[in-house]
Amino acid sequence: MPRQRVATPATTATELVNAYRPRDFLLTSASGSLLGRGVLATATGVEDLSGVLGEVATDTGQAALAVGALPFDRDAPAHLVVPETVRRGPAAASAADAAPARPPLPGTWTATPVPDPAEHTVAVKRAVALMTGPGDTTLRKVVLARCLRLTGTGEADVIAVLTNLLRADPAGFTFAADLPGRGTRPRTLVGASPELLVAKHGRSVVSHPLAGSAPRHPDPAQDRERAAALLASAKERAEHAVVVEAVAEALRPYCRRLDVPREPAPVTTATMWHLATRVTGELHDPHTPSQLLARALHPTPAVCGHPTGRAYAAIAEIEPFDRGFYTGAVGHTDAAGDGEWVVTIRCADLCGDTVDLFAGGGIMPDSDPAAELAETTAKFRTLLRALGVDQTS
Numbered sequence: 001m002p003r004q005r006v007a008t009p010a011t012t013a014t015e016l017v018n019a020y021r022p023r024d025f026l027l028t029s030a031s032g033s034l035l036g037r038g039v040l041a042t043a044t045g046v047e048d049l050s051g052v053l054g055e056v057a058t059d060t061g062q063a064a065l066a067v068g069a070l071p072f073d074r075d076a077p078a079h080l081v082v083p084e085t086v087r088r089g090p091a092a093a094s095a096a097d098a099a100p101a102r103p104p105l106p107g108t109w110t111a112t113p114v115p116d117p118a119e120h121t122v123a124v125k126r127a128v129a130l131m132t133g134p135g136d137t138t139l140r141k142v143v144l145a146r147c148l149r150l151t152g153t154g155e156a157d158v159i160a161v162l163t164n165l166l167r168a169d170p171a172g173f174t175f176a177a178d179l180p181g182r183g184t185r186p187r188t189l190v191g192a193s194p195e196l197l198v199a200k201h202g203r204s205v206v207s208h209p210l211a212g213s214a215p216r217h218p219d220p221a222q223d224r225e226r227a228a229a230l231l232a233s234a235k236e237r238a239e240h241a242v243v244v245e246a247v248a249e250a251l252r253p254y255c256r257r258l259d260v261p262r263e264p265a266p267v268t269t270a271t272m273w274h275l276a277t278r279v280t281g282e283l284h285d286p287h288t289p290s291q292l293l294a295r296a297l298h299p300t301p302a303v304c305g306h307p308t309g310r311a312y313a314a315i316a317e318i319e320p321f322d323r324g325f326y327t328g329a330v331g332h333t334d335a336a337g338d339g340e341w342v343v344t345i346r347c348a349d350l351c352g353d354t355v356d357l358f359a360g361g362g363i364m365p366d367s368d369p370a371a372e373l374a375e376t377t378a379k380f381r382t383l384l385r386a387l388g389v390d391q392t393s
C-alpha cells in the first residue's frame with residue numbers, strides 16, 4: 001500500500017513558502033498552511049478521490065491527504081494529486097514577512113490584454129442585452145472576465161510572487177497549485193483568493209461567498225465611503241443575493257441545519273472591498289467528502305452566473321479565451337472527507353516565459369460597462385503588485 005509521509009510541521013507559513021519547489025502544492029489560510037510534494041497517486045475527477053485516498057496509508061496513522069485544482073468547466077479534467085509528503089504549518093501571521101530578495105519577474109515583459117479594454121465594455125453590453133431582451137431574458141447574472149497575458153525574457157519566480165501575495169493579504173488564501181503542463185515546463189496556478197468555496201470538518205460546513213465589489217481607496221475616509229456605498233448599492237446587493245441563494249440551495253440537501261445571514265458584511269483585501277456572507281451548517285452525514293460539496297457548489301454565480309446553464313453558454317459565446325483553472329477551485333481533502341476548497345480568483349497561470357492573469361466581475365441587467373471595466377482593472381492589481389508590475393490596463 002502506498003504510504004504518505006507526514007513531515008515535521010513548519011513553525012511559520014513563510015517557512016513553507018520558502019520551501020516551495022516547482023510542482024509542489026501550497027495553501028495558506030486562516031486555518032493553517034500546507035505544503036504537498038511528490039506524487040503517490042492522481043485523479044482527474046473528485047468522484048474518484050475517496051477511492052484513491054482509501055488506498056493510501058500514512059506513516060503516522062493520520063488520514064491521507066489529496067491536493068489539487070478543479071477547472072472552471074465542470075466537464076474538464078481536474079488535476080488532483082496524493083502527495084508523497086505533506087508538511088503543515090500555522091496560519092499566516094500578520095504582514096511581517098520580509099520583501100522577497102529576488103524580483104518576481106526578472107527580465108523584460110510585455111502585456112497584452114485579451115480582450116482589450118474597449119472590447120470588454122462591448123462584451124458587458126452584450127451580456128446586458130442578453131438579460132434585458134428582446135427575447136429570452138431568463139439570464140439574471142453572468143460573470144465576464146478578462147485575461148492579461150505577460151510575455152517575458154525570463155521566468156516568474158514563484159516564491160517571490162507568493163511572498164508578495166502573503167505580505168499583502170496574510171488573512172487570505174495564498175496558493176500555488178501544479179497544473180497539467182504545456183510540454184515539459186512546470187505550469188503553476190498562483191494566487192491569493194479572498195473567497196472560501198467550502199470548508200468541511202466532521203459535521204461542520206462553511207462557505208463564504210463574495211460578490212459585489214469596489215476598489216479600495218488609499219485615503220482612509222474615502223475608503224470607508226466606498227465600503228458604505230457598496231453596502232448601500234441595490235445593484236451590488238442583488239448581485240450578491242443571487243450567489244448566497246445558490247450556495248444555500250446547493251448545501252441545503254446535505255445539511256440538517258444551515259444558517260444563512262440575511263445581511264452581507266463588507267470584507268477587504270489589499271486592493272478590493274467585497275460583500276460577503278458566511279454560510280454555516282451541520283451536515284447530516286459527517287463523512288460527506290469536502291470535494292463532493294465543492295462539486296455541488298461549483299460554479300457558484302460568483303464566478304459563472306444564474307441560471308448556471310444559461311450563464312455558461314453566455315460566457316462561452318462572449319469571452320474570447322479559455323478560463324482553464326481560473327474560477328475553478330484549489331484545495332485539499334483527506335480520507336475522512338475533511339478539507340478546504342477556495343475559489344481560484346485573483347490568480348495567474350505561470351508557465352515559463354508566459355504569465356496569464358485573470359479578473360472578472362458579475363454583470364447584472366443594470367451594469368455600467370465602464371464601471372465593470374474599472375472593477376476588473378482594480379482586481380488585476382492583486383497579482384500585478386505581487387509580480388512587481390505597475391501597469392493598469
Ligand SMILES: C=C(O[C@H]1C=CC=C(C(=O)O)[C@@H]1O)C(=O)O
Pocket residue numbers: 143145195210211212213274301302303345346358359360361362363379
Ligand atoms: C470573478 C471574480 O470575482 C468574483 C468574486 C468576488 C466579487 C465578484 C464581483 O463583485 O463581481 C466576483 O463575483 C474575480 O475576481 O475574477
